[in-house]
Amino acid sequence: xSTFHVSFFSRLHVHCIQLLTLExxxxxxxxxxxxxxxxxxxxxxxxxxxxxxxxxxxxxxxEGGSYPESSIPPSADMTKQAPPFGYGYPSMQPAYQQRPSxxxxxxxxxxxxxxxxxxHLSQPFPNMSQLSAALGGLSGVPELEVEALRPVNLxxxxxxxxHRPLDAPEPNLNADLKKANxxxxxxxxxxTNIPQTQALLNKARLPLxxxxxxxxxxxxxxxxxxxxIVRCRSCRTYINPFVSxxxxxxxxxxxxxxxxxxxxxxxxxxxxxxxxxxxxxxxxIKHVYGCCPxxxxxxxxxxxxxxxxxxxxxxxxxxxxxxQTLLENLDKMPGDTRTRVGFITFNSTIHFYNxxxxxxxxxxxxxxxxxxxxxxxxxxLLVNLKESRALVRVLLTSxxxxxxxxxxxxxxxxxxxxxxxxxxSSTGGRVSVFQTQLPxxxxxxxxxxxxxxxxxxxxxVQHLGPATDFYKKLALDCSGQQIGVDLxxxxxxxSDLASLACVSxxxxxxxxxxxxxxxxxxxxxxxxxxxxxxxxxTRKIGFEAVMRIRCTKGLSIHTFHGNFFVRSTDxxxxxxxxxxxxxxxxxxxxxxxxxxxxxxxxxxxxxxxxKGKRRIRVHTLCLPVxxxxxxxxxxxxxxxxxxxxxxxxxxRSISSSLSDARDALVNxxxxxxxxxxxxxxxxxxxxxxxxxxxxxxxxxxxALLKQKALRTGTSTKLDERVFAMCxxxxxxxxxxxxxxxxxxxxxxxxxxxxxLHLNDCIVPQPHLLHLTAEKLTREGAFLMDCGxxxxxxxxxxxxxxxxxxxxxxxxHASIPPNMTQIPELETPLSERxxxxxxxxxxxxxxxxxxxxxxxxxxxxTSFFQHLVEDRSESAFSYYEFLLHIQQQMTK
Numbered sequence: 001x002s003t004f005h006v007s008f009f010s011r012l013h014v015h016c017i018q019l020l021t022l023e024x025x026x027x028x029x030x031x032x033x034x035x036x037x038x039x040x041x042x043x044x045x046x047x048x049x050x051x052x053x054x055x056x057x058x059x060x061x062x063e064g065g066s067y068p069e070s071s072i073p074p075s076a077d078m079t080k081q082a083p084p085f086g087y088g089y090p091s092m093q094p095a096y097q098q099r100p101s102x103x104x105x106x107x108x109x110x111x112x113x114x115x116x117x118x119x120h121l122s123q124p125f126p127n128m129s130q131l132s133a134a135l136g137g138l139s140g141v142p143e144l145e146v147e148a149l150r151p152v153n154l155x156x157x158x159x160x161x162x163h164r165p166l167d168a169p170e171p172n173l174n175a176d177l178k179k180a181n182x183x184x185x186x187x188x189x190x191x192t193n194i195p196q197t198q199a200l201l202n203k204a205r206l207p208l209x210x211x212x213x214x215x216x217x218x219x220x221x222x223x224x225x226x227x228x229i230v231r232c233r234s235c236r237t238y239i240n241p242f243v244s245x246x247x248x249x250x251x252x253x254x255x256x257x258x259x260x261x262x263x264x265x266x267x268x269x270x271x272x273x274x275x276x277x278x279x280x281x282x283x284x285i286k287h288v289y290g291c292c293p294x295x296x297x298x299x300x301x302x303x304x305x306x307x308x309x310x311x312x313x314x315x316x317x318x319x320x321x322x323x324q325t326l327l328e329n330l331d332k333m334p335g336d337t338r339t340r341v342g343f344i345t346f347n348s349t350i351h352f353y354n355x356x357x358x359x360x361x362x363x364x365x366x367x368x369x370x371x372x373x374x375x376x377x378x379x380x381l382l383v384n385l386k387e388s389r390a391l392v393r394v395l396l397t398s399x400x401x402x403x404x405x406x407x408x409x410x411x412x413x414x415x416x417x418x419x420x421x422x423x424x425s426s427t428g429g430r431v432s433v434f435q436t437q438l439p440x441x442x443x444x445x446x447x448x449x450x451x452x453x454x455x456x457x458x459x460x461v462q463h464l465g466p467a468t469d470f471y472k473k474l475a476l477d478c479s480g481q482q483i484g485v486d487l488x489x490x491x492x493x494x495s496d497l498a499s500l501a502c503v504s505x506x507x508x509x510x511x512x513x514x515x516x517x518x519x520x521x522x523x524x525x526x527x528x529x530x531x532x533x534x535x536x537x538t539r540k541i542g543f544e545a546v547m548r549i550r551c552t553k554g555l556s557i558h559t560f561h562g563n564f565f566v567r568s569t570d571x572x573x574x575x576x577x578x579x580x581x582x583x584x585x586x587x588x589x590x591x592x593x594x595x596x597x598x599x600x601x602x603x604x605x606x607x608x609x610x611k612g613k614r615r616i617r618v619h620t621l622c623l624p625v626x627x628x629x630x631x632x633x634x635x636x637x638x639x640x641x642x643x644x645x646x647x648x649x650x651x652r653s654i655s656s657s658l659s660d661a662r663d664a665l666v667n668x669x670x671x672x673x674x675x676x677x678x679x680x681x682x683x684x685x686x687x688x689x690x691x692x693x694x695x696x697x698x699x700x701x702x703a704l705l706k707q708k709a710l711r712t713g714t715s716t717k718l719d720e721r722v723f724a725m726c727x728x729x730x731x732x733x734x735x736x737x738x739x740x741x742x743x744x745x746x747x748x749x750x751x752x753x754x755x756l757h758l759n760d761c762i763v764p765q766p767h768l769l770h771l772t773a774e775k776l777t778r779e780g781a782f783l784m785d786c787g788x789x790x791x792x793x794x795x796x797x798x799x800x801x802x803x804x805x806x807x808x809x810x811x812h813a814s815i816p817p818n819m820t821q822i823p824e825l826e827t828p829l830s831e832r833x834x835x836x837x838x839x840x841x842x843x844x845x846x847x848x849x850x851x852x853x854x855x856x857x858x859x860x861t862s863f864f865q866h867l868v869e870d871r872s873e874s875a876f877s878y879y880e881f882l883l884h885i886q887q888q889m890t891k
Contacts, residue, residue, distance in 0.1 A: 148634035148693040149680065154882050155687045160695050163767040165743065169637050169693065171623050177598075180241035182621045186213050187603060188733060190644055193626040193635030194555075194599040198589040203679060204632045205671035209586045209644040210549070213732040214605045214619060215542060217579045217845075229616075234258040237550055240620040242600050254600040254622070255552050298612040299482065299543050301335035302382060302429025303342075306416050309403040310347040313436040317519025318490050319403070321526060322434065323396040325533045330392065332538040334610030335385070341392060342382040342423065345399070346416035347408040348441055355391045356380035362395045364402075370415035370442040375422050382423060411437050414444025414470060417485070417503065421478055428482030428544055430576050432536075433503070435487065438495045444470040450494045450718045461658045463718060464725070466499040475506035479565040482544040484576030485509045486536070489719075490517045490529070497719040501726055505563045508545075508574040510581065510730070512536075513723040524820040524849050531847035539845070542607030542615075545574040549585060552599040559586040561647040563730045577607050580845045582732035584647050593625050630680050636693045642700040643728075643736050649710060650725045658712070662705055669701050670888045677889070688886045702881045703741045703771070706865070735844065738787030742866050744769040747792070747833060748781040748802045756839070763839045764832050771867045772878065778855055781806075784866060785840055789849050791863050792822075796855040805829040812854065819852035 148169070152160070168184035171192040188211045195201040201208055230239040232253040242254040250261050305326075313319060333339070345351040350370060354363035354377065365376040375381070385392065413435055420431045439445050449463040466472065478485055486509040489495055497513065504511050512532065517525045547564075548571050549557060557570060562583035564572040572583075593599065601621045609615055626632060645668055653661035673690050681689055690697065708716050709724035728736060745766040756763040769775040769782075776782060778795035781802055794803065800811045805827040809815050822834055841848060853863050 148636075148691060149630055150692040151681050151689045152692055152695040153687040154690055154695065154698060155879075155886070157695070159770070160699065161768050161770055164765075165768065166639060166696070168639070169635065171635065172631075173622065173624060177242070177622055180622070182619045185734070186216055187601070187619045187621045188212075188637065188640050189601070189621065189623055190637055190640040191632060191635050192623055192637055193631045194593070194623050195589065195632050196594050196625055196627045197592050200627070200629060200632065201589055203629055203675060205668075205675040206632070206636060207586065207641060207644050207648070207668075208588065209584060209640075210601060210603075210621075211640050211643055211733045212549075212583045212585075212603055212619070213581075214547060214583065214603055214617065215540070215577045215579045215581065215607075216732070217540065232256060232258055233260055235550060235553075237602055238604060238616075238618050238620075240600070240602060240618070242598065242620065242622045254598070254620075255550055255602065257553065257596075298608045298614055299428045300338035300340055300612060301333070301541070301543070301610040302340045302424065302427045303333065304382065304420055304424055304429060304431045305341075305343050306420050306431060306433045307343065307345045307399075308347070308411060308413070308434055308436045309345045309351075309406065309408075310411050310437065311406055311409050312411075312491075313434075314400075314403050314406055316436055316490055316517055317526065318434065318436070318517060318529065320400045320519070321530050322533065323399050325530055326537065327393060327396050329534055329537045330385070330389065333385075334538070334541050336611045337384075337386055338612065339385045339610075340382045340427070340429070341385045341388075343395065343399075344416055344419055344423075345403070346412050347403075347406065348410040348412055350412065350416055350419050352376055352381050352419075353395055354380045355383040355388045355395065357383070357387045357391070359391060362391050362398075367419070370412045373415045373418045373422070373442075375419065382427065410440045411435070412441040413439035413500075414474075415442040417471075417474055418443060420485075421474060421481070421483065424478075424483045425481045428575065429484075430541065430543075431478070431483060431485045431509075433485060433487050434490065435495065435500065436490045437493060438491075439500075444468065444474075444499075446496045446499055448494055449496060461653070461718075461721065463496075464498055464654045464658075464722060466502050467496060468499055469502075471499055471502040472506055475503045475509075476565060478503075478507045479573050479575050482575045483507060484574075486512070486576075488512045488514070489723075490514045491719075492516050492518070494717070494719055497722045497726075501722065505726070505729075506565050508564050508576055508581075510536075510563070510578060511723065511726045513719070515717075515720060524818075524851075527820075528847050528849045535846055540579050541610055542577040542605075543575070543610070545577040545605060545607035547572045547574060547577075547583075547603065547605045550602045550604070551587065552593065552596065552601070554589060554591040554593040554596075555587055555599060555601075556590045557585050557587050561585070561644075561651075561729055574605075574607070577605065580732070581730055582736075584644055586644065586648070594627070597625055599623050599625050629675075633676055633680055633691045634693060636691070638694055638696050638700065639733060639737050641697070642704060642740065643733050645701070646704055646709075646728045646736065646740070649704070650728055653710065653725075658710065662710060662712075665701050665704060665710070666885070666888070669698050669885055672697065673885065674889045688882050688889075698882060698885055699878065700741055702878055707740060735787055738785060738844075742771065742784050742786040744771055744775065745783045745785075745836075746775075746780050747783050747806075747836075748779075748799060750832060750836075752832075758839070761835050762832060763835045766836075773864075773867055783836075784863065785848075786866060787844070787848065788846070789851065790837065790840070791866075792850065792852045793863050794852065794854055798855075802829065806833055807852065815852065815854050817854075820850055822850065822852075 154160075168188060169192050170178065171181070173181065190207055190209050190211075191204075194208075195204065231237060232239075232255070235253060235256040235258070237253050237255045239251070240254060244252040244254070246252060246259065250259055252259050305322075307313075307319065307322070309319065342355070343353045345353075348370075350367045350373060352365040352367065352375070354365060356379075367373060367376060383391075413433075417431075417433065420433075424431060438448060446467055449467060451462075475485060485503045485507045487500060487504045489497060489500065489512070492515055497511075501511055503509070514525055514529050516522045517529055519526050546567070550570075551557065560566060560572060560583065562572075563581065564574055564583070567573040599622070601623075603619045605617045607615060607617075623635075626635070645665060649661040649665050652664055672694060673688070676691055676694070677689055680691070704710060707724060707728075708721050709728055727739065731739075746769060747766065750764040750766050752762060752764065754765045756765060776793070776795070778797045779799070780795050781798050782793045782795075784791040784793065794807075794812060794815060796812055798812060803809050803812060803815065805825065806822065806829055807815060807819070808823045808825055822830070822837065824830070824834065837850070
């Protein structure tokens with residue numbers, strides 16, 4: 001490979017490219033946009049009735065007009081402030097920050113519920129007639145409402161978890177509306193019964209918000225192609241299953257209630273619900289745009305890889321895995337014949353690679369002036385993958401060996417990112433950055449800010465925010481040119497992720513972190529990196545995307561959570577969108593909704609597919625509006641509430657302090673249970689009482705306090721804490737809940753009862769266990785699913801037959817340390833267990849590592865810290881936490 005050191009100066013003239021602003025909405029929907037009429041335009045009419053218009057010839061027009069000017073909901077960066085997190089509840093007592101006295105018996109096999117506190121509170125539950133009298137005024141389905149409001153004495157009840165993973169609560173709607181509603185896996189509200197007024201919401205002391213997974217992989221999604229996109233002329237809502245048809249031409253918007261006049265396609269009129277449903281459940285409407293003179297053509301799929309090749313990177317061994325994985329998946333990357341690809345490597349200098357198809361081998365172009373970076377050539381660094389595939393393969397084959405002997409220890413990450421921005425500005429696309437150390441040269445250089453002695457929360461966790469605004473400003477520049485930046489941090493040393501993460505957060509990118517990756521010392525981590533990279537390279541992708549969320553008149557959005565840039569009050573700019581990203585929004589009630597019985601929410605995501613098609617995916621959620629406080633509690637979604645509060649707590653920990661965030665989480669539990677006890681439950685029953693719908697709320701909050709993002713203590717490294725925060729802000733709900741409260745199963749007693757039969761394979765369905773030490777026995781084997789990692793814990797007295805049939809070892813003592821794989825043995829038990837692990841793995845997008853742990857002191861560090869009873873990082877056990885909640889409620 002020839003190498004040229006470039007000494008000339010060349011500036012890249014960046015052309016301003018009009019940003020896209022499009023969207024759509026419906027249950028679960030995609031919209032391909034049709035060829036626009038040259039005469040079509042925006043509607044400025046303010047009359048009550050208008051005609052449903054075809055798509056105007058402008059993305060801004062398509063996305064515009066979302067709210068009347070008088071009711072535009074400010075964004076998180078605008079004027080309106082979110083309600084105080086924790087509702088201003090008094091600060092916790094200093095005792096909460098202190099570690100309780102140690103126990104005399106810490107054996108994991110001993111239960112901890114046989115304390116006197118449980119005995120004297122034991123009282124019979126009320127019968128159904130007493131319960132109905134105490135919870136009068138229920139307006140929904142009696143059976144569902146009464147069960148959700150059944151009072152549970154948390155200090156007495158020991159078995160709260162269901163045997164199977166918790167399902168989302170069903171909204172109290174008729175069967176037809178339920179069928180048309182959006183899947184809770186895609187669109188979920190913290191309250192499935194929406195309060196009529198803000199005053200009623202305040203009484204409930206529960207947060208109102210949405211959790212979205214808008215680009216989620218959906219198999220066999222139906223497609224509807226239409227010549228027009230039917231939208232409300234006032235609020236620009238897309239026609240959806242919850243509009244009301246007045247006749248063949250007129251329909252009433254489900255969000256702003258305007259009556260729209262215009263011929264509606266017969267496909268929209270076909271519905272199991274007379275005059276009510278616009279189109280069937282989980283439809284995808286696709287329209288294809290023609291050439292728009294004021295917009296650039298749909299961009300091709302463009303991928304740029306920016307690779308750290310310093311000594312630290314070469315020693316870790318990631319470069320070999322990256323090159324081999326990319327070679328194997330070149331043909332699987334999303335795109336078409338226009339797909340383009342490029343490579344930049346960096347240490348103390350920046351290396352570009354000329355891959356023009358006319359060359360016989362790749363050429364390396366080295367730019368050593370990192371203080372004023374420039375692009376050595378503009379026409380051969382991003383090349384058509386189809387035309388230059390042979391040169392790309394040669395480069396990937398030779399790249400690891402080119403730097404195998406390097407002794408360069410510096411990292412010029414900032415200049416490399418500047419070069420990537422200049423190279424990609426004319427096209428947009430995705431930049432994948434692989435970094436293994438703290439940036440030490442050029443723009444964006446960073447200094448170590450971590451002091452292991454200052455990790456404890458007694459003085460507050462420092463440096464959770466960025467040290468410089470360089471990476472945020474660069475990300476905003478990238479977002480403006482439709483460039484998304486994904487960051488892979490592969491470092492065992494402090495790398496200031498709090499600063500580096502900004503480049504992905506504000507460009508709608510993803511963040512991956514492998515803190516101990518090494519090809520020799522940690523092959524399991526390297527294997528996970530390889531599998532994750534394969535998923536990353538081949539997963540679906542959308543370019544130049546925007547997303548808007550609309551809601552029924554009277555509701556407003558005031559805070560967004562996730563990786564994006566807020567372009568306007570309610571429009572999120574997503575340079576790239578991927579199927580593994582989640583978003584959350586906080587909402588408030590601006591006006592009384594007493595005149596309506598239903599509230600609708602609509603999320604519309606516009607993007608360009610990897611094949612250059614303009615598409616809109618629309619999701620619509622419909623929920624009942626209620627006037628009774630009891631109904632609000634009956635519709636509480638405890639998992640969605642926990643995830644939204646986690647996002648709020650992370651913001652609080654950065655803007656204020658970690659201790660304030662932890663106090664606010666505790667106060668949220670205190671407030672909600674106090675409000676329920678004082679306003680809904682009139683039963684004269686002592687103890688800590690919660691409605692059945694919220695009985696897991698204290699458990700989830702305590703588990704949340706033990707997460708790396710929010711726990712106290714000195715064992716959590718700063719980068720690990722920041723990454724955990726990033727995960728909470730950008731992961732979909734299901735992944736967050738696996739992290740917060742892992743699933744625990746006992747495996748040595750599994751049977752085929754209730755097993756699934758999939759593809760000629762039997763998948764056992766063991767019951768879920770509480771994350772308490774009393775559920776563990778030294779005679780058993782237990783599997784803990786923590787989302788990104790599986791732990792298989794083998795008790796000291798576990799049956800030798802199980803160990804032999806599953807692990808291939810004769811007994812407990814012979815189990816090797818650091819075992820990370822289950823051998824493929826031809827035994828029924830081995831087949832059942834491997835089938836269960838494969839089934840659990842299929843429910844997530846990225847791979848999970850497996851660690852086999854023996855029952856000894858070393859296992860407690862990685863396994864027991866996930867138990868609710870763990871005391872190494874947080875002050876309370878579950879029982880003590882409940883007592884603390886009860887004490888706070890009496891103040």
